[in-house]
Amino acid sequence: MTSTTSSTTMPAARTPGTAAPAWRRVLAQTGFETRAVLRNGEQLLVTIVLPVMVLLGLTRTSVVEIDTGDLARIDFVTPGVLALACVSTAFTSQAIATAFDRRNGVLRLLATTPLGRGGLLAGKLLGVLAVEAVQIVVIGAVALALGWQPAAGGILAAVGVGLLGTACFTALALLLAGTLRAEGVLALANLVLVLLVVGGGLLVPPEQLPGPLEHLATFLPSGALGEAMRGALLGTGVPALALAVLAAWTALLAWAAARFFRWQ
Amino acid sequence: MPTSIAPSGADGAPASSRPSEAARAAETPGSAGGPAVRVQGLVKRYGGRDVVAGLDLVADAGAVTAVLGPNGAGKTTTVECCEGLRSPDGGTVRVLGLDPVADARVLRPRVGVMLQDGGMPTGARAGEVLHHVASMYAAPRDLGELGERLGVDAFARTTVRRLSGGQRQRLALAAAVVGRPEVVFLDEPSAGMDPQSRHAVWELVRELRDEGAAVVLTTHLMDEAEDLADRVHVVDHGRVIASGSVPELLSPDAQDDRTLRFDAVPGLDLADLAVALDAATPGAPGAWGATEPQPGSYVVTGPAGPRALAALTAWLADRDVLASRLTVGRRTLEDVFLDLTGRHLR
Numbered sequence: 001m002t003s004t005t006s007s008t009t010m011p012a013a014r015t016p017g018t019a020a021p022a023w024r025r026v027l028a029q030t031g032f033e034t035r036a037v038l039r040n041g042e043q044l045l046v047t048i049v050l051p052v053m054v055l056l057g058l059t060r061t062s063v064v065e066i067d068t069g070d071l072a073r074i075d076f077v078t079p080g081v082l083a084l085a086c087v088s089t090a091f092t093s094q095a096i097a098t099a100f101d102r103r104n105g106v107l108r109l110l111a112t113t114p115l116g117r118g119g120l121l122a123g124k125l126l127g128v129l130a131v132e133a134v135q136i137v138v139i140g141a142v143a144l145a146l147g148w149q150p151a152a153g154g155i156l157a158a159v160g161v162g163l164l165g166t167a168c169f170t171a172l173a174l175l176l177a178g179t180l181r182a183e184g185v186l187a188l189a190n191l192v193l194v195l196l197v198v199g200g201g202l203l204v205p206p207e208q209l210p211g212p213l214e215h216l217a218t219f220l221p222s223g224a225l226g227e228a229m230r231g232a233l234l235g236t237g238v239p240a241l242a243l244a245v246l247a248a249w250t251a252l253l254a255w256a257a258a259r260f261f262r263w264q
Numbered sequence: 265m266p267t268s269i270a271p272s273g274a275d276g277a278p279a280s281s282r283p284s285e286a287a288r289a290a291e292t293p294g295s296a297g298g299p300a301v302r303v304q305g306l307v308k309r310y311g312g313r314d315v316v317a318g319l320d321l322v323a324d325a326g327a328v329t330a331v332l333g334p335n336g337a338g339k340t341t342t343v344e345c346c347e348g349l350r351s352p353d354g355g356t357v358r359v360l361g362l363d364p365v366a367d368a369r370v371l372r373p374r375v376g377v378m379l380q381d382g383g384m385p386t387g388a389r390a391g392e393v394l395h396h397v398a399s400m401y402a403a404p405r406d407l408g409e410l411g412e413r414l415g416v417d418a419f420a421r422t423t424v425r426r427l428s429g430g431q432r433q434r435l436a437l438a439a440a441v442v443g444r445p446e447v448v449f450l451d452e453p454s455a456g457m458d459p460q461s462r463h464a465v466w467e468l469v470r471e472l473r474d475e476g477a478a479v480v481l482t483t484h485l486m487d488e489a490e491d492l493a494d495r496v497h498v499v500d501h502g503r504v505i506a507s508g509s510v511p512e513l514l515s516p517d518a519q520d521d522r523t524l525r526f527d528a529v530p531g532l533d534l535a536d537l538a539v540a541l542d543a544a545t546p547g548a549p550g551a552w553g554a555t556e557p558q559p560g561s562y563v564v565t566g567p568a569g570p571r572a573l574a575a576l577t578a579w580l581a582d583r584d585v586l587a588s589r590l591t592v593g594r595r596t597l598e599d600v601f602l603d604l605t606g607r608h609l610r
Contacts, residue, residue: 018402019373028399036387101385109383109436112347113443114373114400264349 019114029115029123034130036097043093046193047131051085051139058203059146067208071234078143078150079158079229080203085135086162087196087222090128090169092189098124098177099185107263117263128170132162151235158232164246165225171253172221178261196222205230221249300325300360300447300478301346307354308341308502315341317502318355323480323495325446328473330489331482332597333499334605339482340380342499343449346480347377359447373401376445380452380482382436384424390435391420394442401443414438414464429456437465441472448472450481454488466492486598496597500605513600522568523595524576526587530559537579541566544575565599568592 019025037043058064058077068076101107111117140148150158176185196202199213201223206214217223224245231238301323308316316338323329331339344350345357348364348371357364362371384393394416398404411417414434419427427435437453453469454462469492472479483489489496490510498506498513506513534554541552545567552566566572573592580587 020400020402025400028396032385032388032392032396035392036385040387104386105379105381105383106385108349109377109379109439112349112372112375112377113397116369116372 022119025115025119026122026126029110029119030126030130033097033123033127037089037093037127037131038134043097046190047085047089047093047135048138050088051081051135052142054084054197054203055081055139055142055146064204066204072147072149074143074146074148075150075234076230077203078139078148079233080226081139081143082136082158082162082233083165083222083226083229084197084202085139086132086165086225087169087202088193089131089135090166091173092193093131094124094128094170095173095177095185095189098174099180099182102177102263103182105264111263125166125170128166129163132166150233154232154235154237157238158229161225161228161232161238161243161246164243164250165221165228168221168225168246168250168253171250171257174261175253175257178257178263196220200226202226219245221246221253224249298358298361299323301329301480302358303342303346303355304357305355306342306345306352306357308338308345308350309353314502316345319499319503321497321504321507323447323478325478326473326476327494328469328479328481328492330493330496331480331499332484332486332489332493332496332601333482334484337499337605338502339499340451343451343480343482347375347449348372373443374446376440376443376448378433378436378440378448378450378453380455382432384432384435384439386425387423389421389423390416390427390431393424393435394420394438397439398442403444404442405444407442410438410442413468415461430458430461433457434461434465437468441468445477447478448480450479452483453481454483454485462488486596486601490597498601498604505604506600510597513597514595522565523593523599524562524564524568524573525589525591525593526562526564526576526580527560527589528562528580528585528587530556532556532562532583532585534562537564537576540579541572541575544571545569565595 020028037047055077058066058081059074066073066076098107107120110120115123173189176188180188199209199217200220201209201217203226205227206217206223208214209217218227218241224242227242228238228246230236231242299322301321303319303321306316306319307314319338319342321329321331321342331342333339341350345352346359346364348368351365359371360374364371364375384390388396391411394407394411398407408417411420414437415431416435416438419431422431424432424435433453433456437450440448440450450469454465457465466488469479469481473494481488481492493510495507495509496513497504534556537554538552541554541564542549545551548567552564554562554564556562564576577587577590
C-alpha cells in the first residue's frame with residue numbers, strides 16, 4: 001500500500017485525479033470491510049463465537065435432541081453450523097454494517113469516489129467471503145478436532161452451496177439495510193438470525209421440526225441452505241429441491257434489493 | 265460579472281499537458297474553456313415541493329464559488345445534484361462539461377466531495393479512513409503532508425466515532441481533496457470548527473484555487489463567503505437571487521455608502537434624523553436611510569463622511585440623547601444578505 005502514499009511535487013491542476021485500477025479499488029474496499037468486521041467485538045461474537053459455541057453445544061451436550069440416524073453427531077451437526085456461519089456473516093453482520101454506513105452517509109461518500117456503487121457492492125461481497133473464509137478455518141479446525149470427517153467428494157459442492165447461500169443472504173441483508181432505519185435493522189437482523197437457528201431448518205433438518213414448521217422451513221432459504229450443506233458434506237448428494245428453493249430465493253431477493261435499495 | 269480565469273492556470277500551462285489517458289483525452293470540455301460547473305434551470309422536488317426551483321449557477325476553474333443561503337434554501341440539494349448523488353427533476357447540470365449521473369464513472373476521479381454529514385465510517389481510525397480513500401486514486405496527495413496541514417495526524421489513531429465535530433470535518437475535507445480533484449464540492453466545510461481549524465481550511469481552499477481547481481462551497485457564514493469567494497451566488501427558496509463578486513454584491517452604485525450603527529434610547533424619530541443627515545450632505549438628497557432593527561439599536565446607511573457623523577452626534581445632542589455605542593463601517597455582505605433574504609427567522 002506504500003504506492004498509494006507516494007508523493008509527487010506537481011501541482012494538482014497538472015495531475016488531476018486519476019482513478020486507481022478497478023481491481024485495486026475493489027481489493028482495498030474488501031480489506032476495509034473485512035477489517036471492520038474482524039475488529040468489531042459484537043460482529044466477532046455473532047460471526048465466530050456464536051457458531052463455535054453452537055458447534056460445541058450440539059456435539060458435547062444433548063440439550064437439543066437431534067436424530068442423526070446412524071451418523072456421528074459431529075458429522076451431522078457441522079454442516080449446519082457452517083450454514084449458520086454463512087447466514088451470520090452474509091445476513092446479520094452485513095445488514096447491520098450496511099444500515100449504519102447508510103445512515104452515516106458512508107455509502108454516499110464512497111459512491112462519489114472512484115470506487116462507485118458497483119465497486120462498493122463488489123467490495124462488500126468479497127468482504128463477506130473473506131470473513132467466511134476465516135469462519136471456515138476456525139469452525140473447521142474445531143470440528144476436525146472433535147472428530148469431524150466430511151465427505152471429501154462433497155467439498156466442492158459445499159463450496160458452491162455456500163456461495164449461493166452467501167448471494168441469497170447478502171441480498172436479504174441489503175434489502176433490509178437499504179429500506180429500513182438502522183436501529184430497526186439492528187434489532188431485526190439479530191431476531192431473524194435467532195428464529196432461523198431455532199426453527200428455520202439451519203441446524204435441525206426441516207423434517208425433524210414440529211408440525212407446520214416442517215413445511216415452512218423446507219421452503220425457507222435457511223432450510224434449503226442447511227439441507228444442501230448437509231447433503232454435500234454427508235456425501236448423500238445435494239437435494240434438487242433445496243437447490244431450487246435457494247436459487248429462487250436468491251433471484252427474488254437480488255431483484256428486490258436492486259429495486260428497493262435507497263442509498264440515502 | 266468578472267471573466268473567468270482560464271482553467272489552464274496562471275502559469276500558462278496548456279491544458280494538453282494533462283495525462284493523455286484515453287478517457288480524459290475524449291472528455292476535455294471542462295478544461296477547454298467553459299465553466300467547470302454549469303447549472304441551468306435546475307429543479308428538484310421532494311414530495312411535490314420544489315426544493316430547488318429553476319436554479320442557475322456557474323463556477324469557474326481557478327476560483328472559489330460560494331453558494332450562500334439560509335438553512336433550507338436548497339444549497340445541499342443543488343450540490344448533491346452536481347455530485348451525481350441526486351438526479352435532477354428538471355434543468356441541466358454539467359460538471360467539466362459532463363453529466364454527473366450519466367458520466368459518473370469519468371467524473372468520480374476528477375471531482376472531490378465533502379458531504380455535510382461527513383460520511384466517515386465510524387468504526388475505523390481516522391488515519392485508516394484517509395488512507396482508504398487515497399487508495400482509490402492512482403496518484404493521491406502525499407498523506408503525510410495533507411495530514412499535517414489539516415491536523416489529522418494528531419488524531420489519526422482515534423476512531424471516527426470518538427472525534428469531535430471539527431475533527432470529523434477536517435478528516436472529511438482531507439478525504440475530499442486527497443485525489444487531486446479538478447472540481448471540489450464542500451458542503452459547509454467549516455461548520456463546527458474552532459478558529460484555528462477554520463484558518464487551516466481556508467488556507468487549503470485558497471491553495472486549491474491557486475492550483476487551478478474549481479472550488480464550490482456552500483455556507484451560511486458571511487465571513488467565509490466574504491473572505492474566500494471569488495464569486496457568490498445567494499440562494500433562497502431554491503433560486504439564485506443574486507450573483508457576483510463580493511464587491512459587486514455590496515451594491516456597485518453605492519460603493520461610497522457606509523453604515524453608521526448606534527445604540528441609544530428606543531423610539532427615536534428616524535424620519536427626522538434622515539432629514540438632518542440629508543441637510544448635512546448636500547449633493548445627495550434623499551440618500552439616507554435609517555432603521556431600528558431592534559429597539560434601541562439603529563442602523564443608518566448613506567454617504568457617511570465626517571460631516572454626516574458630526575450631524576448625527578449634533579442631532580442626538582439636540583435631543584439630549586447619549587449614544588452608548590457608535591460605529592462607522594462599510595455595508596457588509598451580511599447586510600446585503602439580510603436585505604435579500606429578509607430578516608425573519610425560519
